[in-house]
Amino acid sequence: MAGKKIIVSNRLPVTVKESQEGDIEFSPSAGGLATGLSSIYKEEGNLWIGWPGMIDVDKKQEKTITKALHKDNMFPVFLSKQEIKKYYEGYSNGTLWPLFHYFTEFAKFDDEEWQMYVMVNQRFCDAILQNASDDDVIWVHDYQLLLLPGMLRERLPNATIGFFQHIPFPSYEIFRLLPHRVQILQGMIGADLLGFHTYDDMRHFMSSVSRILGYGHSMGNISVGNRLIAVDAFPMGIDYEKFEQSARSRKTHTVLQRYKSLWQDQKLILSIDRLDYTKGIKRRLLALDRFLDAYPDYKGKVSMILLVVPSRDKVGQYQQLKEEIDTLVGNINGKHSRLNWMPIHYFYRSLSFPVLSALYTRSDVALITPNRDGMNLVCKEYVASKVDRKGVLILSEMAGAAKELSEAILINPNDEGQIVEAIKSALEMPLEEQSTRLLDMQQKLKRYNVHKWVDRFMEGLTVIKNRQKELDAR
Numbered sequence: 001m002a003g004k005k006i007i008v009s010n011r012l013p014v015t016v017k018e019s020q021e022g023d024i025e026f027s028p029s030a031g032g033l034a035t036g037l038s039s040i041y042k043e044e045g046n047l048w049i050g051w052p053g054m055i056d057v058d059k060k061q062e063k064t065i066t067k068a069l070h071k072d073n074m075f076p077v078f079l080s081k082q083e084i085k086k087y088y089e090g091y092s093n094g095t096l097w098p099l100f101h102y103f104t105e106f107a108k109f110d111d112e113e114w115q116m117y118v119m120v121n122q123r124f125c126d127a128i129l130q131n132a133s134d135d136d137v138i139w140v141h142d143y144q145l146l147l148l149p150g151m152l153r154e155r156l157p158n159a160t161i162g163f164f165q166h167i168p169f170p171s172y173e174i175f176r177l178l179p180h181r182v183q184i185l186q187g188m189i190g191a192d193l194l195g196f197h198t199y200d201d202m203r204h205f206m207s208s209v210s211r212i213l214g215y216g217h218s219m220g221n222i223s224v225g226n227r228l229i230a231v232d233a234f235p236m237g238i239d240y241e242k243f244e245q246s247a248r249s250r251k252t253h254t255v256l257q258r259y260k261s262l263w264q265d266q267k268l269i270l271s272i273d274r275l276d277y278t279k280g281i282k283r284r285l286l287a288l289d290r291f292l293d294a295y296p297d298y299k300g301k302v303s304m305i306l307l308v309v310p311s312r313d314k315v316g317q318y319q320q321l322k323e324e325i326d327t328l329v330g331n332i333n334g335k336h337s338r339l340n341w342m343p344i345h346y347f348y349r350s351l352s353f354p355v356l357s358a359l360y361t362r363s364d365v366a367l368i369t370p371n372r373d374g375m376n377l378v379c380k381e382y383v384a385s386k387v388d389r390k391g392v393l394i395l396s397e398m399a400g401a402a403k404e405l406s407e408a409i410l411i412n413p414n415d416e417g418q419i420v421e422a423i424k425s426a427l428e429m430p431l432e433e434q435s436t437r438l439l440d441m442q443q444k445l446k447r448y449n450v451h452k453w454v455d456r457f458m459e460g461l462t463v464i465k466n467r468q469k470e471l472d473a474r
């Protein structure tokens with residue numbers, strides 16, 4: 001593949017903020033995607049294009065931010081308050097997010113938000129055109145930018161365009177509810193290669209393409225007129241070594257020592273998510289309540305660390321969920337607490353990496369029960385952190401990761417009774433079984449880490465481009 005490589009996502013791998021003193025502050029993302037893609041965008045000449053996370057930036061600030069980001073191979077797309085409201089909070093997170101996660105009752109269909117989604121995708125396209133040429137490789141990420149591959153294809157017909165969807169792609173019966181389903185699919189098929197986390201997402205996408213657009217598919221290829229495009233499953237991995245090494249590190253050890261006496265004789269159940277209705281947090285709490293009712297001997301012996309990371313707090317459903325979780329935690333703690341014990345330790349914020357690593361390392365059980373999740377990386381991070389191979393993962397069947405982590409205790413997140421029994425089984429699982437299950441999962445995750453994910457996707461792009469060339473030459 002010739003040309004330079006450009007990564008495009010709604011958010012840049014750095015968040016820019018204005019401090020109280022009016023200074024511009026940059027905080028780089030430590031997330032898996034940023035780490036995995038750093039091998040690409042940090043290379044000389046390559047680029048990452050996206051929103052820097054700050055709203056309504058004035059011209060002087062724009063200049064400062066652009067210059068600073070430029071040094072690190074990043075190019076900002078600035079968005080106004082209105083654009084964020086209608087494109088990000090509106091169409092992306094009020095329409096596509098709920099619909100693609102099967103929360104049809106939450107999805108709103110608003111024409112103004114749709115128009116803004118089109119306009120902002122066009123803004124991203126213009127930003128790319130300022131930087132790209134026809135022989136470049138452009139890798140677009142996620143549901144905020146579904147129209148972008150099509151827009152790019154029109155302007156750069158020979159460019160190599162990849163698209164990866166980080167959230168589920170719903171079944172045709174759900175996807176067809178979307179008023180602008182035709183435009184969305186036409187946007188997506190501008191790519192040469194479309195990647196999804198699971199085979200099911202990929203199948204759902206191809207079924208919608210054939211039923212809505214009428215393009216047939218065979219063996220993961222779709223013929224769009226004379227163009228052949230590829231669709232494949234690329235389950236995203238984590239930066240395995242980072243979690244493994246951190247679990248062994250002095251920093252993590254220091255945190256563990258500090259809380260040792262507090263956690264002594266306590267079994268810990270870990271729950272970590274962004275605040276989101278797709279994560280199944282409420283049912284998880286109700287299951288814990290039921291567990292303590294059903295098995296009162298565990299009172300005083302087991303507690304849950306509930307870490308909820310603030311997210312999309314301007315969107316109504318997220319605000320409401322926050323209130324519901326606050327109430328539930330209060331009710332459960334009020335009902336079961338003792339003077340020297342509390343069932344839930346609730347944190348509504350982010351925690352530092354060493355604390356996170358200590359929690360992964362120390363927790364006896366990770367309880368991860370999303371109603372629907374594209375992949376879920378928290379469960380993978382938990383498994384990678386278990387260097388002593390003691391711990392049990394309870395995982396929802398509805399997370400993409402369940403396809404790979406079959407050695408977890410898999411549950412249906414709507415079956416509260418099953419979650420209750422899974423908690424009991426996890427707490428009572430013999431150490432030898434814990435170790436065997438963890439080892440199997442660790443071997444898979446170590447091999448298919450985030451770097452492998454990036455390599456496989458890039459290889460897929462080369463393969464489809466070569467096939468297209470062969471077909472054109474015939």
Ligand code: G6P
Binds near residue numbers: 011142143311312
């Ligand atoms: C999910 C999405 C990402 C998104 C992230 C955080 O993982 O797939 O595209 O960046 O959530 O959400 P936010 O709305 O804060 O970007």
